[in-house]
Amino acid sequence: MAITLHDSLSRETRELQPSHPDGVYRFYNCGPTVYAPAHIGNFRTFVVNDVLRRLLELEFGKDKVHHVRNLTDVDDKTIRRAREEGRPLAAVTKQWTAKFHADCQALNCLPPHDEPTATGHIREQVDMIEVLMQKGNAYRAPDGSVYFKVSSFPGYGHLSRVHERELQHGSALAGKVHAADADEKEDVSDFALWKAHKADDGDNAWDSPWGRGRPGWHIECSAMSKKLLGATIDLHTGGVDLLFPHHENEIAQSECCNGVPFAKHWYHSEHLLVDGKKMSKSLGNLYTLDELVAKGFSPMAVRYTLLMGHPRKQLNFTLDSVHAAESALKTLRGFHASLPAGGATSHTFEPVVAALKDDLNSPAALGALFTIINRPGGEPDRESFDQAMFALGLDLTAAAPAAQTVPAAITALAEQRWAAKQAKDFAAADALRKDLTAAGWSMLDRKDGFSLEPVKKP
RNA sequence: GGCGCGGUAGCCAAGUGGUAAGGCCGAGGUCUGCAAAACCUCUAUGCGCCGGUUCAAUUCCGGCCCGCGCCUCCA
Incomplete structure (x- = not known):
């Protein structure tokens, strides 16, 4: 059974198929910026992508999936954090990369096959910018920054329909459009490929044909996906907030540079809301995995919670829902422990994986799971149950919530x-x-x- | 102002032109001295509101109300 997935660009749900002759499915997932612990909203996207990765392995074969997820380790936030702490940038990003990996492992996410970093690919990014300069898609501003000329790419805006957008009128937003460097750009829509060195950047700068500086944010994904997966990839994913401008800009850079389509399929997972609102520090509704574990929840229950809603629909995260997930997991652990060793075909769990293959419908998959478990008579099939758990990434042998010390x-x-x-x-x-x-x-x-x-x- | 998503039981959440999956909570029962666990049973004449199309709409169309997100570096 084929995997179908909604495509943000065409707005159609299409089958996934490897397009390269080697049959390897090329999959790029925009990763985190490593300057602080990722919050559970970030992890919603990574868990959803992990389920997708698992399905691809089931569908095409374990060695027929090439999954890349980058780490953004140089940008305004990472540099600011390093400056505030008086530490080298690399020390900060190394620390938070390690934390990210630990959290991913706790959430049972398979590690991507490649995890490239922006600072590890300065050369590739500079090379790409040079091509864009040569082709007339980019220009150097007086301060030494290089900008992509949006007007040079007719396809700009297709993904996010940006041409149908207008800046909010009369609001504070309209006035704050990049006041910092607006003067250097020829057009407000243009975006930085290379940022000239500023005093605040400290020694986080690299040489380039345009002077010392650092890469803009968007160029890293274009350069690294090209290096690791080729000029045209099968699938590019991320959170909805990346749709514009990040992914729009990636398309512009990559297609102008390479002259071929960038990604055949785009997928964006929706936001996680907390208590009905997007997580934010000002609202105080931002959770990290550690905070939830400290409240007595298991990481696996957090994963389960993140799968309770359809990935393309906003999911309202509450502590009640983690409670519900923990209880459901307990039932699953009990069921798993009582499963007979032998395989049976009367009660197969194949519908669980089938639901996931239908546009990653994880809540339907969980529904199917319990429907089968509760079906009277017959004998449940262990092999397909294990496969369903693999696809969902639910490790039922993982530790239940840690027991508290008894006074x-x-x-x-x-x-x-x-x-x-x-x-x-x-x-x-x-x-x-x-x-x-x-x-x-x-x-x-x-x-x-x-x-x-x-x-x-x- | 523009673009997009959504409003289904106490909570979370699938879904379909033909009469509402599942999880959690709750209630009752069996079993236990009690409690817990386990197992069994029950829990939306109803799917934001108002019209329309249809033999039939929660599902299609139109209008309205409400919520959320994005609109230059937030997954």
Whole structure:
């Protein structure tokens, strides 16, 4: 069964097929800027792309997928962070790259085959800018910056329909259009390919034919995808916010430079909202994985939560939904543990993967999963269940939420109650249970002993 | 102002021109001294509002209301 996926450029849902003779599907996913911990909104996109990666492996073969995800390790934010902390840029980006990798691993995301960095590909970016200069698609501003001349590319705006857009009238936004460097550009739509060195950049600058400076943001993806995947790639993905201007600019640069179509298919995942609003520091509704783990949630429950909504639809993330995910995962773990070893064909989980292959419909896939689990009679098929879990990237053997340390006083109370229970002094036992509950702990009895866990909050 | 997405049970969320998946929560039951777990059962005559098309609309069309996102470097 083919994978179908919505294409942001044509606005059609189309089948995915490798276009190169070697049968390798070339897939580029815009990665994070490494200057701070990624938040769960970022991870929605990466988890969705991870599911896609897994489906591609199932469909075309494990060695027939080439997945590239870049790391932006030089830009205004990374440089500012390094300056604020008085550390070298590389120290900052290395630290946050490591954190990003740890979070991805916790969320069970497969590592991309290549993870190129902007600073590791200055040469390739400069080369590309030189071609654009030669072809007349770019110009050097008086300060030494190089800009892409948007008017030189007739195809500009097709992806985001930017020609149908207008700047917001009479608002603060219209006035703040790049006040910083607007004077250097010939047109406000033009965007930087190369940024001339400024004092704030410190020693984060490289030599170029136009003087010392650093690459603009968009050029890195064009240069690195070309180097690793070729001039025309099969699929380019990212969050909706990258649609304009980032991806629009990438298309302009790459197609003007290479003279061939940049990407055959574009896919954009929608934003994660928190409590009905986009995450932002000012609203205080921004979560990191660590913060959720600190609240007692498992990373796998966070992954599950991110899959509860259709990737092309805004998903409202709440702590209640992570609770729901944690409970659902618990059921899945129990089901998995009770699955018979042998394969059976009466209850196959193939519909789960089928739902995912239909434009990454993860909520439908989760629905199908439980529908099959709850189907009476017959025998569930372990092989297809494992495959469904692989596609969803749900590792049911991953650690459940870490048990909290039990205070000695609580343990003492529990031991008293256990003794009372053994002595069949149920009145005392019940009283002690109440005390424990009041103190915030649930006592779980077993045949041969007890365990304690924090009282579940509603 | 422009562009785009969405409004489905207490919460989250699929879906279809033919009469509403699933998860969570909640309720009842079985089983347990109690509690928990597990298992069973139940939970939208209804899909933002108003019209229209149709034998039939939540699903198509039109209007309206509300929410969210993007509009130059935020996944």
